[in-house]
Amino acid sequence: MAEKKIRVLVAKPGLDGHDRGAKVVARALRDAGMEVIYTGLRQTPEMIAEAALQEDVDVVGLSILSGAHMALAPKVIELLKLNGQDHVRVFIGGIIPDEDIVTLKEMGVTGIYGPGTTTEEIIRDIRKAVTEKSK
Amino acid sequence: MNLTASVLAGDRLAIARLMTQVENATKEGLAELEGLFQYTGKAHIIGVTGAPGVGKSSLVNHLARYFRHPSQEKAPCTVGVIAVDPSSPFTGGAILGDRVRMRDLAGDPGVFIRSMATRGSLGGLANTTAGLIQILDAAGYQLIFVETVGAGQTEVDIARLAHTTLVVESPGLGDDIQAIKAGILEIADILVLNKADHPGAEIAESALRNALQFAPVTQHNSYHHGEKPKNQKKIEISVNEISWTIPILRTVASDGKGIAEVAAQIECHRDYLITTGEWTKRDQIRLQSELESLLQSSLMQRWRNSVSETSYQEVLNQLINREISTTQAVNLLIDGGFSQ
Numbered sequence: 001m002a003e004k005k006i007r008v009l010v011a012k013p014g015l016d017g018h019d020r021g022a023k024v025v026a027r028a029l030r031d032a033g034m035e036v037i038y039t040g041l042r043q044t045p046e047m048i049a050e051a052a053l054q055e056d057v058d059v060v061g062l063s064i065l066s067g068a069h070m071a072l073a074p075k076v077i078e079l080l081k082l083n084g085q086d087h088v089r090v091f092i093g094g095i096i097p098d099e100d101i102v103t104l105k106e107m108g109v110t111g112i113y114g115p116g117t118t119t120e121e122i123i124r125d126i127r128k129a130v131t132e133k134s135k
Numbered sequence: 136m137n138l139t140a141s142v143l144a145g146d147r148l149a150i151a152r153l154m155t156q157v158e159n160a161t162k163e164g165l166a167e168l169e170g171l172f173q174y175t176g177k178a179h180i181i182g183v184t185g186a187p188g189v190g191k192s193s194l195v196n197h198l199a200r201y202f203r204h205p206s207q208e209k210a211p212c213t214v215g216v217i218a219v220d221p222s223s224p225f226t227g228g229a230i231l232g233d234r235v236r237m238r239d240l241a242g243d244p245g246v247f248i249r250s251m252a253t254r255g256s257l258g259g260l261a262n263t264t265a266g267l268i269q270i271l272d273a274a275g276y277q278l279i280f281v282e283t284v285g286a287g288q289t290e291v292d293i294a295r296l297a298h299t300t301l302v303v304e305s306p307g308l309g310d311d312i313q314a315i316k317a318g319i320l321e322i323a324d325i326l327v328l329n330k331a332d333h334p335g336a337e338i339a340e341s342a343l344r345n346a347l348q349f350a351p352v353t354q355h356n357s358y359h360h361g362e363k364p365k366n367q368k369k370i371e372i373s374v375n376e377i378s379w380t381i382p383i384l385r386t387v388a389s390d391g392k393g394i395a396e397v398a399a400q401i402e403c404h405r406d407y408l409i410t411t412g413e414w415t416k417r418d419q420i421r422l423q424s425e426l427e428s429l430l431q432s433s434l435m436q437r438w439r440n441s442v443s444e445t446s447y448q449e450v451l452n453q454l455i456n457r458e459i460s461t462t463q464a465v466n467l468l469i470d471g472g473f474s475q
Contacts, residue, residue: 004159030223030226030228031223031228032228036231038232038234047241054151054248054249055151084148085148
């Protein structure tokens with residue numbers, strides 16, 4: 001029978017228009033055999049949570065380069081919980097200062113990746129997080 | 136977990152979860168789907184197909200928005216969208232990007248959009264697309280748009296699944312010979328010429344119009360890859376009945392031009408299907424083809440379980456050494472006493 005596929009929503013919340021990083025990651029996840037739902041630029045947290053719900057994803061990847069991560073990421077996590085999707089793991093890619101990383105992880109973000117991260121690292125962490133969840 | 140009741144009540148999380156289970160073909164998921172089957176058959180299923188990049192997603196976006204906010208005193212319909220994109224044949228991964236063009240629909244509780252990957256299926260849809268349609272149908276979505284992968288010439292499975300098939304073309308895709316080739320144009324109930332503001336729209340429209348002149352007035356019976364299903368009842372079309380003339384409509388989906396006309400034709404086609412009894416006939420054809428493809432995969436599975444791997448390898452080796460032909464190999468494997 002068909003195997004379980006990892007489904008990932010890749011989204012760019014907020015107003016910065018730089019989506020190259022998000023596309024590179026999306027492509028790498030595709031090549032790792034995952035199904036990537038790409039939503040494009042300028043998504044509100046509400047749009048992201050709703051898409052994550054309809055697509056029943058395992059993981060939400062947020063690409064944030066605007067500096068608004070402390071406003072956007074917690075809102076997405078809150079909405080996911082509100083929708084009954086507590087199990088969805090949230091990953092962030094972008095420019096995130098060290099002191100914010102600690103706070104964001106406390107708020108429930110599973111992984112945070114800055115410039116220079118290899119795609120292998122992201123793939124490995126996603127696989128690990130999803131397998132742990134399904135145990 | 137009993138998802139059936141929640142799906143029937145329209146619970147979005149339950150709908151999404153059941154869809155995943157059906158896509159993964161889990162036992163529980165398929166059992167829930169069986170329970171839902173009696174509640175299906177109400178929705179108007181609209182297929183949208185065409186080459187990559189002709190604007191299928193943008194068109195679906197505008198059409199869905201139109202049916203959510205219709206002009207005049209018409210009541211808005213609830214809309215489900217299933218958008219299919221290809222899986223990589225090498226890694227099995229996929230980028231599902233149709234939502235990018237459907238952002239106008241975000242935040243509307245009357246719309247449910249689900250992206251799905253083909254997972255190895257050819258023909259423009261995934262094997263479980265029919266199951267996902269049934270879930271949305273049972274959950275009460277009145278209009279269900281099914282967007283195929285960017286289709287070439289033979290991805291015509293959608294015609295067997297949908298009540299109304301929109302084939303989307305755009306200028307510059309080929310001359311009049313392309314237009315009279317067999318395949319995708321044959322399955323159109325409504326032809327949409329998108330990007331009608333681009334140069335070459337006139338020529339493209341006249342090529343399509345000429346091609347349609349060669350077509351018989353009402354022809355609807357889609358066979359799988361040209362093979363005729365057995366025992367299929369002949370579909371009689373009586374001459375007195377109203378016939379459907381395939382309209383060619385120009386749109387500019389990026390700014391919503393021509394959308395109202397396409398929506399009107401979709402409604403017209405629905406009325407036509409109902410008054411002529413074609414609706415029921417198509418439903419029967421659809422169920423029969425679903426049955427046949429399920430039969431095929433189940434029989435294949437059952438046969439595979441009945442033949443041991445060593446016997447299979449043995450026959451395969453004989454074939455590779457050219458001791459027997461492929462036909463002989465098949466006969467050996469099916470009747471050759473390998474069944475345990």
